[in-house]
Amino acid sequence: MRIFPDPNIAIPLPKGFSWGTAAAGIRYKNRDDLAVIDPGCEATAAAVFTQNTFCAAPVRVSREILSASKGRIRGVVVNSGCANAATGEQGLRDARAMAEELGKCLAPSGKTHCLVCSTGTIGVRLPMEKVLPAIHAAVANRSESAPGFLAFARAILTTDTREKYAWKVLTIAGKPVTILACAKGSGMIYPRMATLLGFVATDAELPPETAQTLLRYAVNRSLNCLTVDADTSTNDTTILLANGASGASIQDIDSADGQCFAEALTEVLQCLARQLARDGEGATKLIEITVREARSYEEAHQVAMSIANSNLVKTAIYGRDANWGRIVCAIGNSGVSLEPERVRVRLGDLLLFEKGEPVPFDEGVALQVLSEEFVPITVDLGLGENSATAWTCDLTEKYVEINGAYRT
Amino acid sequence: MRIFPDPNIAIPLPKGFSWGTAAAGIRYKNRDDLAVIDPGCEATAAAVFTQNTFCAAPVRVSREILSASKGRIRGVVVNSGCANAATGEQGLRDARAMAEELGKCLAPSGKTHCLVCSTGTIGVRLPMEKVLPAIHAAVANRSESAPGFLAFARAILTTDTREKYAWKVLTIAGKPVTILACAKGSGMIYPRMATLLGFVATDAELPPETAQTLLRYAVNRSLNCLTVDADTSTNDTTILLANGASGASIQDIDSADGQCFAEALTEVLQCLARQLARDGEGATKLIEITVREARSYEEAHQVAMSIANSNLVKTAIYGRDANWGRIVCAIGNSGVSLEPERVRVRLGDLLLFEKGEPVPFDEGVALQVLSEEFVPITVDLGLGENSATAWTCDLTEKYVEINGAYRT
Incomplete structure (x- = not known):
């Protein structure tokens, strides 16, 4: 069984999405540790989050933003190297500032909603003087290409030894729809109605409630069936972005198209679950x-x-x-x-x-x-x-x- | 903090109890691996057992015997090296034969009840042709001495690196009462309303129901607060034997004497819990x-x-x-x-x-x-x-x- 994707196969890209990365120097040297996803427009967003009571600042902030935005999101910013967890009020302010900074970069008016994720050490504050300029740099270098996506998948890693990603192309109403996802996580993995960090991009058009139901369905059958060490982290988040750029719309999970999409999304996330388990800390099998x-x-x-x-x-x-x-x-x-x-x-x-x-x-x-x-x-x-x-x-x-x- | 008992302090012995061991050659070479406790007469017995659905044959058999005997037991036989778990009907027959053989040795008529415990590898049958003669040998060499008790504490070990034991002497109605206990266990330890293997001998006189309540009370505050690897074994058992040889009787846990005994028993088992944790597989702390x-x-x-x-x-x-x-x-x-x-x-x-x-x-x-x-x-x-x-x-x-x- 092939566990990780074959690097010789071209990665299909969902229309309209771009990915950008930058080196903010948060914890790791000589590598990108900050990354953004730009769906190209305000997109439908759904998310599942950790159930840990001590959830990190970005989880609390992203929950608020997802609710306030009614599931319409302009972009996502992620950093590795620092979890921004157990950091008190200042941590919440820092997480909000990250989301707002991305909003300013992606929408001239700045009046838009973005989500934020962090992963890394608990209890350490983010060096905001490095993080904010890095958001600008990541937006500036964003690209719709496979290398851009792979750089994103790499920038979010911590103790992981490799990028983990999966995709599926399906046909909805005669139109090709792409689901492309990546995830990070190799320790502190025991998702309780949540996951590690996972990002799913699709060019299907989905109403926010359908997106949330689809994501919950697929996560329950994939990332929620995964354990490395039975420890749910403070930062677990999986986000689905659907920008509708394919022109194919799915209104209802119970429709034939909805079922087709649900199965494809589940397969993509199961493929990620297998990669995440295999790349568990110190794992050989x-x-x-x-x-x-x-x-x-x-x-x-x-x-x-x-x-x-x-x-x-x-x-x-x-x-x-x-x-x-x-x-x-x-x-x-x-x-x-x-x-x-x-x-x-x-x-x-x-x-x-x-x-x-x-x-x-x-x-x-x-x-x-x-x-x-x-x-x-x-x-x-x-x-x-x-x-x-x-x-x-x-x-x-x-x-x-x-x-x-x-x-x- | 001293975790293990000071070998220079004499072990107080509860009156009337003797301990015997023998080398049955079940799995380990050059060591005793079979052990018996003889309370000197039919004694009150109480026990807590594993909650694992696949409980081992000796657990099923001891549960039956404890119930049939109404809590009056003539002795206990234990082996290390083989758990006699997942061994089907034959395993049940073997466990019953062990208990009966000890009964025959300790009571001329053989019409008495004994309990049986096993610990070691799951899914392997006991070599009964070696075990039954070893029971006779262990009974023959039993002794009321501290070395006899220590030999028992040693014979029950598997991956443990050392004997684990604790005691307390208290005064009930002007008479000295001794509680002496030992335990084995260093991996597969996460007692769910049960424990590893633990044996408590006391010369107090206790009615069976009081003994059961006391043991449950103390185990809940000690061995049930212990984990090495969050895995409850198939064989966990802790047995309390009270032979009444001190002449001091405790009828009710709610009496002043009962409370005094409950606290002493809890302290003894907490002391064992600390030793068990410290001797967890591979542990340094x-x-x-x-x-x-x-x-x-x-x-x-x-x-x-x-x-x-x-x-x-x-x-x-x-x-x-x-x-x-x-x-x-x-x-x-x-x-x-x-x-x-x-x-x-x-x-x-x-x-x-x-x-x-x-x-x-x-x-x-x-x-x-x-x-x-x-x-x-x-x-x-x-x-x-x-x-x-x-x-x-x-x-x-x-x-x-x-x-x-x-x-x-």
Whole structure:
């Protein structure tokens, strides 16, 4: 399975969008750390945010702006290197100033709404004297090209080792519509009705309420099924911008076009979820956990996330140890009412556990499955017809090393 | 703070109890791996068990026996090296055979009830041809001495690096009463209304219902406030045996004697909880998290456990990084309704966060606190008058190393 996009395939670009970046010198040296998206006009915007009570200033400000603007947004500004979280009143003022500065750059009157995101260390103030000029620089160098998009995808990274992006082109009412998305995040990842930082650009035309419903639908089936370390960050935000430049309009998620778009958006975000898991801090493997035969989607999801969050499952897979006992243990800890005798556990195609007992298996075949970069685990609960999938990575010494020394 | 007991202090022994061990060769070479407790007569027994749905055969069997015996038990047998979990019907038969074999050894008629515990790898069957003779050997070599107790405390270990035990002597109705306890556990530790393996022996006389209430009370304030890796095992069990040999009787937990005993038992188990956390797999530090000024004990506990379960907090403390932003983030993820502006966070005596903002602090002092083996974190929520404490350890490369290679 190919996890990251093939660099030899041209990235399709949604019409009218441009991306710009600049080096503000916030924390990292010799790289761009500030980025803007310009949808080319006032666009429909939808967003999901972290549920962390200590949500960062940009989350609070973007929530306010999204509500005040009734979902019509002129642009987005993002910085890496500083989360602007736990920074008190001054942090709120700084986040508002960033959004307003972008508004001034993109609309001559300045009377428009922009959103703002930050990611990086908690509890440190933004160096606004560097950030504000960098917004101007990023707007000035913005471009509608694939390199422009890739520079954006790179500027938002922190401990990530690479850009993560995905796309889908579909046809709505005979017109091509493009969905192009990127995301950052490799630690502090356990989205509770939210995500890391994710940005989705589409040239479909969407009413704000439809956009919000579509984004929520797709996030619940993708970024909300992802965990690296079961820690929801203070800054998680995913924003969808729809500028309507394709001329194709989707009014309702329940229409055929709406369903088509919902599935495409879900696929794009699932593709990002897999990339995010694989690029988890210190990870060597992407683990995909599919739970089937559940009474409901929610119960399947709960079991899948319980396995995905188990440090013991994650270390065993890192050690290429087919220690299915830990998977069974994690299933038993999910809180879902189960009948242990009906549960089956598979590693790849290899059956490991059935009827409450271990199944003798070929350790060589298990080792082969565990030696791959992509490790699929399947659990059948034997209780119903619903399925869910969760994504995570293995837990390695490198994770500890990275996180033992992040701030200092 | 002294975490482990001083080996130069004599261990007080509850009257009438003897401990025996033997080498059954289940998994480990050159060490005892089977152990028995003989209270000297039919004793009152109480127990708390894992809430894992895939609970192991000995847990199911001990639950049945405790219920059938109405809380009157002749002895306990424990093995390390094999969990006898996910072993189907045969596993249940094996667990029953272990309990019955001990009964035959301790009572000539064999018509008595014994409890059974196992710990070790999941999904492997016990070598009963080795286990049954070892029970006889352990009974034969049992002793009422401190070395006998220490040998028991050692025989039950798996990845633990040392014996963990604690005691308290109190006076009830003018008579000395001893509580002596030991426990094993260093990974897969997140007791949900249960614990790892713990054994408490007392020569107080307790009616079974009082014993159960006392044990539940004390476990909720000690072993249930402990996490190493947020994974509840399939085998967690804590057993209290009260043989009445001191001649001091406690009928009711609400009496003055009952309260006195409850506090002593809680102290003993809290002392064990600290030892268990410090001996967490790969740990270099014991972290004690106290949450104060909460609306209720439950909410304080929930916040404390959210911090204790954060891999990011645990790796930061390992790296001696005063990254309080991760503590604040974990508080915000607890699910408890909070007012961020009222929250204060302290590392040792050092104030780090207040009024929604970082407090400038001396990094040198923080480094000093983080360089100790015992790291106390205090969080004031500013909402009420209730407190709770949780214990955990740091997360290190060694944890990954141990758990990447446990089974194979």
